[in-house]
Amino acid sequence: MKNFLVTLTVLTLYLFCSSFAQSTDDTWNRLAGSAFIDNHSFDLLERLCDEAGGRMMGTSKNKKAMEIMKQELERLSIAAHYETFNVPGWQRGEDKVKMTYPAEKDFNAIALGYADSVPEFEANAVFAGYGFSEEYNEKDVKGKIVLVSSERPKGKEPLLRYEAIDIAAEKGAKAILFINEHPGTLNLAGTGNFQGTPTLIPAFSLNYEEGMWLKRLLTNGKDVKLDLSVKSRCKEVETANLVYSIPGKVKEKIVIGAHFDSWDISQGAIDNGIGTAILFDVARLIKTFAESNYFSIDFVWFNGEEFGLWGSKMYAEMHRNDRIVAMVNMDMTGEPTGFNVMGFDQFIPFFNDLKFRLNGFDLSSGVVNYPYTNSDHIPFMFKGIPTFSLQAHLDEDMVKYYHSSGDTFDKVNKKYLSEASAVVSIMVKELANLKMLEKGKKTPEQMADLFRKFHLDERLKRQKEWIYGN
Numbered sequence: 164m165k166n167f168l169v170t171l172t173v174l175t176l177y178l179f180c181s182s183f184a185q186s187t188d189d190t191w192n193r194l195a196g197s198a199f200i201d202n203h204s205f206d207l208l209e210r211l212c213d214e215a216g217g218r219m220m221g222t223s224k225n226k227k228a229m230e231i232m233k234q235e236l237e238r239l240s241i242a243a244h245y246e247t248f249n250v251p252g253w254q255r256g257e258d259k260v261k262m263t264y265p266a267e268k269d270f271n272a273i274a275l276g277y278a279d280s281v282p283e284f285e286a287n288a289v290f291a292g293y294g295f296s297e298e299y300n301e302k303d304v305k306g307k308i309v310l311v312s313s314e315r316p317k318g319k320e321p322l323l324r325y326e327a328i329d330i331a332a333e334k335g336a337k338a339i340l341f342i343n344e345h346p347g348t349l350n351l352a353g354t355g356n357f358q359g360t361p362t363l364i365p366a367f368s369l370n371y372e373e374g375m376w377l378k379r380l381l382t383n384g385k386d387v388k389l390d391l392s393v394k395s396r397c398k399e400v401e402t403a404n405l406v407y408s409i410p411g412k413v414k415e416k417i418v419i420g421a422h423f424d425s426w427d428i429s430q431g432a433i434d435n436g437i438g439t440a441i442l443f444d445v446a447r448l449i450k451t452f453a454e455s456n457y458f459s460i461d462f463v464w465f466n467g468e469e470f471g472l473w474g475s476k477m478y479a480e481m482h483r484n485d486r487i488v489a490m491v492n493m494d495m496t497g498e499p500t501g502f503n504v505m506g507f508d509q510f511i512p513f514f515n516d517l518k519f520r521l522n523g524f525d526l527s528s529g530v531v532n533y534p535y536t537n538s539d540h541i542p543f544m545f546k547g548i549p550t551f552s553l554q555a556h557l558d559e560d561m562v563k564y565y566h567s568s569g570d571t572f573d574k575v576n577k578k579y580l581s582e583a584s585a586v587v588s589i590m591v592k593e594l595a596n597l598k599m600l601e602k603g604k605k606t607p608e609q610m611a612d613l614f615r616k617f618h619l620d621e622r623l624k625r626q627k628e629w630i631y632g633n
């Protein structure tokens with residue numbers, strides 16, 4: 164009898180444990196297996212890059228790419244819908260920066276986003292170091308074109324581009340040129356500000372080699388004359404986020420997003436084609452193998468991140484009455500190496516457990532707690548919503564061409580996409596059933612403390628994005 168009871172207990176325990184292990188592992192195995200075997204995110208990204216091109220918000224290329232994306236989702240029976248909105252946009256025109264003295268040279272310069280049109284003018288150039296206010300002492304820049312270095316100044320925080328533009332304008336300069344700090348004749352695209360207002364003066368990125376040429380002439384005391392004109396212009400644009408929703412048992416939902424737009428001067432393969440492509444496969448995996456969850460899920464391809472997080476701001480605004488319990492952001496997500504709880508440290512044990520159980524992946528960065536700004540999770544963080552991202556590795560040539568013309572499809576690593584799809588789909592499935600998220604939201608006071616704790620308050624204030632008062 165005793166033996167029988169022991170046997171029965173052992174048998175019950177075995178059945179209990181194995182059924183528990185089965186229910187988890189089976190879904191995980193399916194998600195991970197299919198992420199490697201049936202994954203077409205690489206082919207999708209190739210189409211986006213090669214058939215549409217750079218996906219700058221408000222352009223026909225961006226629209227075409229999003230239509231390709233929507234069709235490819237439809238082929239997988241995934242019905243995504245557009246959520247359109249109007250925001251301040253910008254159209255690139257034929258802009259010109261030309262040296263007329265002492266040598267003649269049409270520079271390969273590009274205007275920064277929100278640089279508004281100005282008629283052609285000629286002016287002398289002045290070198291103003293890193294662009295700090297004190298560097299203008301004893302320099303007369305009124306009516307001139309200021310040249311500044313984008314390198315990191317020794318021993319102090321560099322100026323943000325917006326700050327350097329405002330300082331130069333305040334000193335009376337007529338335009339500002341930023342020298343790209345990386346050699347290789349590459350321009351660095353970027354927005355002139357996050358508010359969508361025309362920059363006070365035209366702002367350009369100059370490549371390193373041409374910038375150094377100008378800087379040498381100026382520091383040698385030579386006169387330099389430039390001819391400059393801006394045909395680019397600020398204008399309102401209609402654009403859209405692409406959203407795919409899977410209802411759960413409750414209306415509370417988790418949002419997993421990646422920005423779809425890129426700069427126009429490249430294919431935006433790494434920034435953020437890879438995040439876009441991973442999200443494409445994660446949507447397929449969750450729909451196919453893990454469709455029933457406690458929480459609802461919105462998969463969102465945000466537009467207009469590069470110009471100032473417009474898509475995520477608008478999504479957060481348009482869905483202000485939805486109860487969002489978590490947000491996962493993928494921006495330039497490469498080969499997974501761990502997880503980031505972004506200041507929401509009560510979720511560290513959950514991610515530690517996840518990392519521990521994903522034993523076949525090299526998640527050696529572990530679980531980090533390191534929030535950052537300037538990507539699509541920020542509008543959700545401002546609402547106190549727990550926000551997470553993947554720690555991930557990118558190769559040197561993936562990072563090197565950030566925001567430059569070299570960010571092209573040839574840099575994409577297919578294996579990284581599959582690995583990320585496997586890890587992220589499992590993470591999303593687990594989050595979609597993690598009931599502690601119902602109580603994860605922070606108050607505005609707690610969020611202000613969180614940003615202060617990680618010294619992000621200064622940066623947000625400098626970008627005019629701080630919403631918490633003093």
Ligand SMILES: [Zn+2]
Nearest residue numbers: 434435494495
């Ligand atoms: Zn990005």
